[in-house]
Amino acid sequence: MHIPTARNTTTGHVHSKRFSAALLVGLGVWAFILLRLILIQVVHAPRLAGLAERQQVVEVKLAPERGQIYDRNMVCLTDNLTVSSICAYPGEIKSPRTVARGLARALGGSAASYEARLRKKTSFVWIERQVEPARAEALAALDLPGIEFLAETKRVYPFGRGACHVIGYTDIDGRGISGMESRMDDLLTGSEATVYYYMDSRRQRTPAPASTRTTPDDGMSVVLTIDMNLQAIAEVELERTVREYGAKSGIVVVQDPWTGDILAMANWPSFDCNRPDRFAEENWRNRAVTDQFEPGSTFKVFTACAALATGAADLTSVYYAFQGKGRFGSFTIRDVKPHGWMDFETALVKSSNVCFAQIAGEVGENPLYSYARDFGFGCLTAVNLPGEVRGTLREPTEWSSRSVHTIGIGQEVAVTAIQLVTAYSAIANGGFLMEPRIVKAVLDDDGRVAEEARPCVVRSVVDPEVAAAVRGIMFEVTERGTGMKASPSEVTVAGKTGTAQKVVPGIRGYAPGKWVSSFVGFAPAEEAGIVCLVLLDEPSGRGLGGQVAAPVFRRIVEQLIRGSGHDLVFGRQRLQRRANGDPLYCDAALNAASDMSASSDLGSEDRGFGIRESLITLAVPLQNLAGASENMTATIRPASGGVDAGDPARMPELRGMSVRAARRLASSLGLAVAFEGNGLVQTQSPRPGSGIEPGDRVFLTCAPG
Numbered sequence: 167m168h169i170p171t172a173r174n175t176t177t178g179h180v181h182s183k184r185f186s187a188a189l190l191v192g193l194g195v196w197a198f199i200l201l202r203l204i205l206i207q208v209v210h211a212p213r214l215a216g217l218a219e220r221q222q223v224v225e226v227k228l229a230p231e232r233g234q235i236y237d238r239n240m241v242c243l244t245d246n247l248t249v250s251s252i253c254a255y256p257g258e259i260k261s262p263r264t265v266a267r268g269l270a271r272a273l274g275g276s277a278a279s280y281e282a283r284l285r286k287k288t289s290f291v292w293i294e295r296q297v298e299p300a301r302a303e304a305l306a307a308l309d310l311p312g313i314e315f316l317a318e319t320k321r322v323y324p325f326g327r328g329a330c331h332v333i334g335y336t337d338i339d340g341r342g343i344s345g346m347e348s349r350m351d352d353l354l355t356g357s358e359a360t361v362y363y364y365m366d367s368r369r370q371r372t373p374a375p376a377s378t379r380t381t382p383d384d385g386m387s388v389v390l391t392i393d394m395n396l397q398a399i400a401e402v403e404l405e406r407t408v409r410e411y412g413a414k415s416g417i418v419v420v421q422d423p424w425t426g427d428i429l430a431m432a433n434w435p436s437f438d439c440n441r442p443d444r445f446a447e448e449n450w451r452n453r454a455v456t457d458q459f460e461p462g463s464t465f466k467v468f469t470a471c472a473a474l475a476t477g478a479a480d481l482t483s484v485y486y487a488f489q490g491k492g493r494f495g496s497f498t499i500r501d502v503k504p505h506g507w508m509d510f511e512t513a514l515v516k517s518s519n520v521c522f523a524q525i526a527g528e529v530g531e532n533p534l535y536s537y538a539r540d541f542g543f544g545c546l547t548a549v550n551l552p553g554e555v556r557g558t559l560r561e562p563t564e565w566s567s568r569s570v571h572t573i574g575i576g577q578e579v580a581v582t583a584i585q586l587v588t589a590y591s592a593i594a595n596g597g598f599l600m601e602p603r604i605v606k607a608v609l610d611d612d613g614r615v616a617e618e619a620r621p622c623v624v625r626s627v628v629d630p631e632v633a634a635a636v637r638g639i640m641f642e643v644t645e646r647g648t649g650m651k652a653s654p655s656e657v658t659v660a661g662k663t664g665t666a667q668k669v670v671p672g673i674r675g676y677a678p679g680k681w682v683s684s685f686v687g688f689a690p691a692e693e694a695g696i697v698c699l700v701l702l703d704e705p706s707g708r709g710l711g712g713q714v715a716a717p718v719f720r721r722i723v724e725q726l727i728r729g730s731g732h733d734l735v736f737g738r739q740r741l742q743r744r745a746n747g748d749p750l751y752c753d754a755a756l757n758a759a760s761d762m763s764a765s766s767d768l769g770s771e772d773r774g775f776g777i778r779e780s781l782i783t784l785a786v787p788l789q790n791l792a793g794a795s796e797n798m799t800a801t802i803r804p805a806s807g808g809v810d811a812g813d814p815a816r817m818p819e820l821r822g823m824s825v826r827a828a829r830r831l832a833s834s835l836g837l838a839v840a841f842e843g844n845g846l847v848q849t850q851s852p853r854p855g856s857g858i859e860p861g862d863r864v865f866l867t868c869a870p871g
Contacts, residue, residue: 230355230356230357230358230383230384230385231246231319231356231384231385231611232244232246232319232321232336232340232354232355232356232384232385233353233354233355233356233384233385233386233387233388233609233611234246234387234388235333235346235347235354235387235388235390236387236388236389236390237329237389237390237392237393237394237397238389238390238391238392238393238427238429238606239393239394239395240389241394242324243323243324243325243328243329243333243390243394244321244322244323244324244333245321245322245323245324246319246320246321246322247319247320247321247322248317248318248319248320249296249297249298249299249302249317249318249319249320250296250297250299250302250315250316250317250318251292251294251295251296251297251315251316251317251318252269252273252292252293252294252295252297252302252305252313252314252315252316253290253291253292253293253313253314253315253316254283254284254290254291254292254293254312254313254314255289255290255312255314256284256285256286256287256288256289256291256312257289257312258311258312259284259311259312260311262281262284262285263277263281265280265284265310265311265312265313266278266280266281266284268305268308268310269293269305269310269313271308272301272304272305272307272308273293273294273297273301273304273305274301275294280293284312293313295318295338296318296320296338302315319340321335321336321340321347322440323335323438323439323440325394325439326438326439326440327401327436327437327438327439328394328397328398328401329392329394329397329431329432330345330436330437330438330439331344331345331431331433331436331450331451331452331453331454332345332346332390332392332431332452332551332604333345333346333347333439334346334347334348334349334439335347335439335440335442340355341355342354342355343442344442344450344452344552345452345551345552346388346390346550346551346604346605348552349550349551349552350388350550350605350608353385353386353388353608354385354386354387354388355385356383356384356385356386356611357383383611384611385611386608386609386610386611386616387608387609387611387613388605388607388608388609389605389606389607389608389609390604390605390606391422391425391427391428391429391603391604391605391606392428392429392430392431392604393429393430393731393734395729395730395731396420396429396430396722396726396731396734397429397430397431397432399430399722399725399726399729399731400418400420400430400431400432400722401418401432401434401436403418403718403721403722403725404416404417404418404432404433404434404700404718405434405436407700407702407714407715407717407718408434408702411702411705411706411707411709411714412705412706413434413702413703413704413705413706414703414704415433415434415435415453415702415703415704416432416433416434416700416701416702416703417432417433417434417453417454417457417583417699417700417701418430418431418432418698418699418700418701418718418722419431419432419454419583419584419587419698419699420587420696420697420698420699420722421587421588421591421602421696421697421698422591422695422696422697422734423590423591423592423594423595423600423688423694423696423697424595424600424621424737425600425603425621426588426591426600426601426602426603426621426622427602427603427606427621428549428584428602428603428604429696429734431452431454431604433451433452433453433454435448435449436449437449437450451553452551452552452553453583454582454583454584455549455551455553455554455555455582455583455584456553456554456555456582457555457582457583458555458557458558458580458581458582459580459581459582459666459668459682459701459703460576460577460578460579460580460581460666460667460668460669460682461576461579461581461586461664461666461684462575462576462577462664462665462666462667462682462684462711463517463519463575463576463648463662463663463664463665463666463711464576464586464662464663464664464684464685464686464711465573465574465575465576465579465581465664466514466517466522466574466575466576466662467514467590467593467636467640467662468537468538468541468543468589469522469525469526469529469534469574469575470510470514470522470525470636470639471537471541471593471627471628471632471633471636472529472533472534472537472538473510473525473526473528473529474628474632474635474636475537475628475629475632476529476530476533478525478528478529478530478533479510479525479528479529480510481509481510481511481635482509482510483509483510483525484507484508484509484510485507485508485509485510485513485518485520485521485524485525486506486507486508486521487501487504487505487506487507487508487513487518487520487521488520489504489505489506490502490503490504490505490520491504491520492519492520492523492524494523494527494568494571495567495568496568497568499519499520499523499571499572499575500519500520501518501519501520502517502665502710503516505518505520505521508521510525510639511639511642513525514639514640514643514647514662515639515642515643515646515647515648516647516648517643517647517648517662517663519575522574522575523571523572523574523575524571525574526570526571526573526574526575527570527571527574529570529574530570531562531565531569531570532562534570534573534574535559535561535562537627537628538559538573538579539559540599540625540627541589541592541599541627542585542588542589542592542599542624543557543559543579543581543585543589544556544557544558544559545557545585547582547584547585547588547601547602548601548602549584549601549602549603549604550603550604550605551604554582554584555582557579557580557581557582557585558579558580559579559580560578565578576664576666577666577667580669583699583701584602586684586686586699587602587686587697587698587699588600588602590686590687590688590697590699591688591694591697592627592628592633593628593633593636593637593640594633594637594660594688594694594697595633595694596630596633596634597626597627597628597629597630597632597633598623598624598625598626598627599623599624599625599626599627600621600622600623600624601621601622601623601624603619603621603622605619606618606619607619637660637691638660640660640661640662640687640691641658641659641660641691643660643661643662643663644658644659644660644661644687644691644716645826648663648710648711648712649661649662649663649685649687649712649716650712650716651712651713651716651717651720652685652687652712652716652717652719652720653720654689654720654723654724654727655829655839655840656724656727656728656829656838656839656840657689657690657723657727657735657829657833657838657839658689658690658691658692658829658830658833659687659688659689659690659691659719659720659723660687660688660689660691660694661685661686661687661688661716661719662685662686662687663684663685663710663711663712663715663716664682664683664684664685664686664711664715665681665682665683665684665708665709665710665711665712666681666682666684667680667681667682668680668681668682668703668704680704681704681705681708681709682701682702682703682704683701683702683705683709683710683711683713683714683715684699684700684701684702684711684715685699685700685711685712685715685716685718685719686698686699686700687716687719689723689735690735690736690833690836691833692833692834693737693836695734695735695736695737696723696726696734696735698719698722698723700715700716700718700719700722701715702714702715723735727838732838732861733861735838736836736838736860736861737836737860737861815857815858815859816854816855816856816857816858817850817852817853817854817855817856817857817858817864818831818832818835818854819854820832820847820850820854820864820866821846821847821848821849821850821854822846822847823846823847824845824846824847825845825846825847825866825868828847828850828866832864835858835860836859836860836861836862837858837860837861837862837863837864838861838862838863838864839863839864839866840863840864840865840866842866842867842868845868845869845870846868846869846870847866847867847868848867848868848869849866849867850864850865850866850867851864851865852864
């Protein structure tokens, strides 16, 4: 029997320890590996996946087709030009210096700048965006490694400066910066496309799976209310006058008083939408909505409305003008020319500051403020253009003892051009403040109407009889008052001049020798198709609105009547629809009726019908206005010379009438008049009794009687 020795026992024990140690080490290694796997696969997985994606995937975003902007006649005001943009993949370029020199030779840029971009630790860089075709072709001929061309769209503007402040422009990435491009950017942009590439270990690109690609949604298009024919006329006439009088700037705004549509909005100085960076930032500003100014005498028509509406005055009221220098407490108000006794109409026709300071005092602070506010002053008009300001109309609690008198003549109040033209439109349409519209419709990418803007009545401001009486006085302003130079030969017009001293920030009072000259009018006087504001900032000399701004209004109206804008002035479409029993703006009136009937000054249930009727027809024709009695009840009176218009569908007898009487009668029927000679009408075409339609032309020959 073999008995183990002590030495053998010791050896077995040593082997057992070695095995245990090896087992522990093995388990430790496997535990470490398992822990690392958990950390990599679970804890650090998102971060590592992101690193891998940045190393292996190249993402390039391409803009979708931007929606177009059209005028009201579907004339395209924008375009998207396909151009080449140049990019680089630095990982594929072995010699950045050589490639940079090639880029500089073809594109004309700095080789050092290109080389710095090519040496960036990134998988993708832009070299140049939207390059000209000639430079792109020169670069393509070099066939440089790691350089590629991507097709992009560049926003271009076919009309350049035309309607630049309304349209605006985009940056190089297609984002709207100003005008409608900015205001409607979300609709115009659509959703961008994304293209991916995978990079292998040798930095070679392979196409990404189709599932990683996205398809862009093109932007929607916008139809504006602007008429580019009228816009061009307004811009040419404005620039011509600004240069002639050396004015600092100028504005023309034309509006349809029945819908609130902005038909033209011209500003000077202007800029080219294709290269806005070449012009001063001051040129980019749409002054029609961003700038405020004291309206001067153009504000007197609203004081007149307040006086007639409150009973503070009537058409028979008489005032003394103190020979052009009236004292009101501790201060003096002056007229341009000395006047004595004046009735209400003559005070407005001659634009007497002294008389209207008295009239405003009789109206009183609170009523004057209330009517000014109702006409939209001191409030945003909600026109869909960026940068609009409220103007300045302080509450009566902030007025001084002189404020009621000075505000009544257009001082101590600041307005914007869009506010002023919209307020005049309320007088032209019978007393209803319309919300100004610049967007007519939005179209989807298939060209279908996705959204259509409807005319919106904000509120009833004055009764139709009050508006009609003020229109009649404004007609006399252009016939024998300060606005005579605004009156064309073919159609009767109504309006008001303004020559306001200019307030300069930091200077107390008014800047000597600086004026804001303006004229606001509508044509025809009897049933306005357009309302037009002309404003010139700091024209040279005295700068009277009747001398500087009124002729611009006349030339714009003349060109419209004699050209393609004839129907805009005479509203052929509106008149024809109305004659067919299909009122164009009935929906807008009915929509506003329920809101307005709650007003304390409207009251009755059938007020909505009154709104509807006023928007369809002017309540009182021009020839009826002179017979308005003290309580503003109209009395019908035939046209000058005692000749009745007769059947409105038949041509009346004009022979033997004066040019003025014949023009007034023809205009009351919606006819345009052209004549030769002076004196009494000798022949006419069409002949008396012939069928006529609103908008037709009448040709007269005249000779001394």
